Amino acid sequence: MREIDLSIVAYQPDFALLRQLLSSLAEPLDPPARLNVLIHDNSPDPEVTARLKALPELQPGGAFTRIDVQHSGANVGFGCGHNANAARGTAPLFFVLNQDCILEPGAIAILLGHVATDPANVAAWELRQIPYEHPKAYDPVTMETPWTSGAATLYRRAAYDDANGYDEHFFMYGEDVDLSWRLRAKGWKLRYVPRAGIVHRTYSTPDEVKPRQAAGGVFASLSLRARFGSPGRIAEGFAMLFAELTRRRSYPGRRRSLLAAYLRYLWHAPHFLLTRVKANEHFRPHFAGWGYEIRREGAFHELRSWRDVPVRATPLVSILIRTVNRQALLREALASCANQTWPNLEVVVIEDGPAFSRAVVDEFRDRLNIRYKATGERVGRAHAGNLAMAEARGEWLNFLDDDDLFFADHVEVLVESVQRTGLKGAYSLAWETHTEFVDASRAVYEEVLHVTRHQQRFDRLILWHHNYLPIQAVLFHRSLFEKLGGFAEDMDQLEDWNLWTRYTLENDFVLVEKTTSKYRVPAAARVAAERQALLDRAYEDALERQRALALTLSPRAISEMADAYVRSQAVMMVTRNDLRRFVGSHKWLASIASWRQPAKEWLRRRRIVR
Incomplete structure (x- = not known):
């Protein structure tokens, strides 16, 4: 029977959402597997840990073979928390999960199927996120991916230990890319498994700007460039930061948070420079602006959860x-x-x-x-x-x-x-x-x-x-x-x-x-x-x-098609109707326009204009 350590790092969790996650993990498996829940609570208040231990889903005799909830005493960060869970676990599979996600039906069974059939050099299997899939490109034939997200990834314990887990110098953001690249440099493969999904509602609106993510992304990019990049890539990172500091403010305190991220990077830079990883036959880093991959368009195309539509029409394609x-x-x-x-x-x-x-x-x-x-x-x-x-x-x-x-x-x-x-x-x-x-x-x-x-x-x-x-x-x-x-x-x-x-x-x-x-x-x-x-x-x-094809259209339909075509081909097009609507919507322009005809008549009477 397969055994999995389920690793969750908690911080001031939404208890209703966390209970949904635990319930989705507890759904029956075929074939069955032993599931151990390891929670590392970074919340400052130990009462939060006490509430976690009291959750009905975490009581003995339930779906989980082992339950271990620990309080860190301080917010030690994402990677440090998962490493602490890994140190307490012993299962051959280590499943890293965000506290605010919910597994799609059958996700664990699908993952275990891949574990059983994939080669032994596959280190990790990443789940698809819903409603917004990460847009990074992957190989649609082998399903190899350049890196796996810390939101939901199943690791082979031997691979996780081989790379010494997450680098704890990352507090949050970028540690998953760093671990992925170190694994690939050692010859391990990473897989994307989109049939196994999680609901992870991290954005309240498409293209939402997250201040903590922006600052964390700057620190991560500079740090990854120091560890994996060439001198030119490191210099490029500094240039990008300078450009960000000169741009229009997108949220209060933006420049201050970016400067803080830069100062934090300077403090940690020696660590990354002294642990550099060279490109080899298995791995070559990819830097694309602040990203780390080639991206597909449509990052905020919304996908539906199978839980949201219990009876979903699935016609044959x-x-x-x-x-x-x-x-x-x-x-x-x-x-x-x-x-x-x-x-x-x-x-x-x-x-x-x-x-x-x-x-x-x-x-x-x-x-x-x-x-x-x-x-x-x-x-x-x-x-x-x-x-x-x-x-x-x-x-x-x-x-x-x-x-x-x-x-x-x-x-x-x-x-x-x-x-x-x-x-x-x-x-x-x-x-x-x-x-x-x-x-x-x-x-x-x-x-x-x-x-x-x-x-x-x-x-x-x-x-x-x-x-x-x-x-x-x-x-x-x-x-x-x-x-x-x-x-x-x-x-x-x-x-x-x-x-x-x-x-x-x-x-x-x-x-x-x-x-x-x-x-x-x-x-x-x-x-x-x-x-x-x-x-x-x-x-x-x-x-x-x-020329042999015929189509019956009304004059109005033809006019609308022509108008749409001209608009699509023009850099800028302003029709008479557009101009009338614009003038009519501005009182002072409308008042000027109202004098146009009387003025023209006055000039014509005096033979100034024809």
């Missing part, structure tokens, strides 16, 4: 993959499907030609509801896509090219969007990933650059001019295929643009402003130019096909 003898890339695409958080999914793979990829598909039969069909002879991309749509059983359909990838929340985010809006299609932001292939047959490549090429809100006129819907970014209702048909089978390029044009003549789609997928384009200039030449030739053909 079909992922449609066309492939042509590219097994290694197909394997990665399928892995990104297997990692999806959406619970009701099927994958339809159509191979254009002989059944080269059957063995790869068979590898995923225990992880995916998957079907495979090979055409035997080459029939073309468009025909293969139509076969995939005909084979699909899902209410919602989504294409994925065999060299593209989904992030784990892709399907979930799009389905929730169409459920919320009632529309028949949704699309999200996607990374255009410039890729240099070393060996495509083994999926050996380097991702050189990520660009969010399209951030266009739905607009028909713009879509008629050029395609801003990457094929893998779009989820659409199967009724569109049943009513309007599939790809034009005599097209081999831009067949998806033609499809979206027909599907949106009478149906609106909605943009979800979160990066949930990535599609590859060649990084090499010569290959990119050849690819663009093919698209340019196909563009003229696609335009001619648009």
Whole structure:
């Protein structure tokens, strides 16, 4: 039977919220596990510790095998508190949790499943935060992440001890990045497990400015640069701090708190400089401003908890993959499907030609509801896509090219969007990933650059001019295929643009402003130019096909579309109506305007103006 030490550092806790956390931890497990609750209370008042010990959830005979609540006597900080809990624990798994989070149903069982199947060099498994997922990018195939959050991460005890736990020179903020980087430098791997989640309502409003977090972030960044960064990165940190001090105040006492963080850093700098960690084959630090990773857009896209919606509609979604003898890339695409958080999914793979990829598909039969069909002879991309749509059983359909990838929340985010809006299609932001292939047959490549090429809100006129819907970014209702048909089978390029044009003549789609997928384009200039030449030739053909399409619109609808199009293309546009509304809303401007016509008449009578 598995045993886990549950580590909670408390400070003036919200007891109602803490009881919800303990109740979520106490939910039945299958298979069962021994759970030990270790609480280190940093509250100054020992009465808080006494109240913690008296909680009904922490009484003997309940769900927890062992209960140990200690009072520190002072607020010693986040990392120090967890280290104290680790010293009192003995279980092979050490689960670090914030006092203000609540586990999603089945989270521990999902984590234990990963512990059982992941390689022994995986040190930690991070849970997804709800409603706001941390936007750091991760590998959608391996689910490796650059660092794991201290809000909710399960550590392998051997790895935690190998790194000597959290560095207690961090009081709060940054200690989780530091521990993650030290683990990676020792060769340990870190995993992100978005199917296991916590509700962690740390922001009262999106983009909320937190004074303590701002100051803690400055100290953390300077300290991490001192330990892991080059002299140039250290100097960059000082320059960033100077820039922050010259910016407009975003909260009272901002400059004072940032200067205090800087002085605190100077006091601790010798410790970090004397314990420097060098980059190696396993680890290279990444500094991006005040962050430590490449970030996906959509940090404040709100995710729903399964506890908030007890009866949640989960329609079947079909992922449609066309492939042509590219097994290694197909394997990665399928892995990104297997990692999806959406619970009701099927994958339809159509191979254009002989059944080269059957063995790869068979590898995923225990992880995916998957079907495979090979055409035997080459029939073309468009025909293969139509076969995939005909084979699909899902209410919602989504294409994925065999060299593209989904992030784990892709399907979930799009389905929730169409459920919320009632529309028949949704699309999200996607990374255009410039890729240099070393060996495509083994999926050996380097991702050189990520660009969010399209951030266009739905607009028909713009879509008629050029395609801003990457094929893998779009989820659409199967009724569109049943009513309007599939790809034009005599097209081999831009067949998806033609499809979206027909599907949106009478149906609106909605943009979800979160990066949930990535599609590859060649990084090499010569290959990119050849690819663009093919698209340019196909563009003229696609335009001619648009001439055959017809749409019935009222004059007013056409006027509104044109107005929206012009606005979207202009840096600044002021119409006559805009000017009238602006003038009418200011009394002194309106009074001046009221004299315009009488003055003009007076001048005309005197033949000063015509």
